[in-house]
Amino acid sequence: MPTAATPAPLALGFDADDTLWHNEGLFSAAHTKFQTLLASHHDAATVDRALYATELRNLPLYGYGAKGFTLSAIETAIDLTGGRVSPAELRELIALGRDILAHPVELLDAVPNVLAGLATAGHPMILITKGDLQHQERKISESGLAPHFLATEVVSEKDDVTYRRVLARHGIDPTRFLMIGNSLKSDIAPILRLGGLAAHIPYHVTWEHERLATPPEAPGRFFTLASLHELPALVATLT
Numbered sequence: 001m002p003t004a005a006t007p008a009p010l011a012l013g014f015d016a017d018d019t020l021w022h023n024e025g026l027f028s029a030a031h032t033k034f035q036t037l038l039a040s041h042h043d044a045a046t047v048d049r050a051l052y053a054t055e056l057r058n059l060p061l062y063g064y065g066a067k068g069f070t071l072s073a074i075e076t077a078i079d080l081t082g083g084r085v086s087p088a089e090l091r092e093l094i095a096l097g098r099d100i101l102a103h104p105v106e107l108l109d110a111v112p113n114v115l116a117g118l119a120t121a122g123h124p125m126i127l128i129t130k131g132d133l134q135h136q137e138r139k140i141s142e143s144g145l146a147p148h149f150l151a152t153e154v155v156s157e158k159d160d161v162t163y164r165r166v167l168a169r170h171g172i173d174p175t176r177f178l179m180i181g182n183s184l185k186s187d188i189a190p191i192l193r194l195g196g197l198a199a200h201i202p203y204h205v206t207w208e209h210e211r212l213a214t215p216p217e218a219p220g221r222f223f224t225l226a227s228l229h230e231l232p233a234l235v236a237t238l239t
Contacts, residue, residue, distance in 0.1 A: 118235060
């Protein structure tokens with residue numbers, strides 16, 4: 001058993017979307033199609049601003065994910081067209097959300113091998129993701145990664161309160177916990193505020209709501225990696 005001389009193994013938390021598998025690119029493509037659909041009514045920048053404002057206003061009700069995006073897109077289209085959006089166009093908007101929900105899981109490079117190696121090394125691992133419960137559970141199942149994790153947590157928000165609750169439920173000391181993810185706002189900053197460690201692996205596209213104007217400052221606890229390939233070496237160093 002761990003003692004004062006032999007601390008508990010470093011526990012690892014993984015974000016899912018855009019950390020283990022591709023996600024935001026699907027939403028970016030849907031946004032482009034949405035702009036095209038409303039091009040005869042407004043320019044792309046106006047459409048983007050209106051949709052983003054609607055999504056933020058609806059987050060407390062719809063949460064994150066494709067279903068909330070679809071409802072917000074329909075609402076935005078009605079508003080921007082003065083109610084003149086056609087049934088056919090509404091069907092196109094519904095199809096945008098359905099395409100995201102039905103899209104197969106595409107793992108990022110090196111994910112299966114890296115997770116298998118870390119699990120073999122004895123690191124307890126938890127998957128912590130936010131979004132629509134049914135959609136996230138389907139992606140977790142289709143990914144084939146679930147056996148690597150001690151637990152999978154689908155949460156409505158990723159903030160200090162949520163992380164504190166998850167870590168307490170699994171008996172994990174925040175100072176012995178490393179969170180890995182692509183979002184500075186959701187994956188990195190909350191864990192650093194709790195005294196834990198965080199590894200940021202940037203994805204090539206990030207939703208505006210997940211950005212931070214100023215990166216967190218936590219020397220010795222905050223790391224930026226070019227890819228998941230670099231994670232085992234970091235974990236070995238921290239261990």
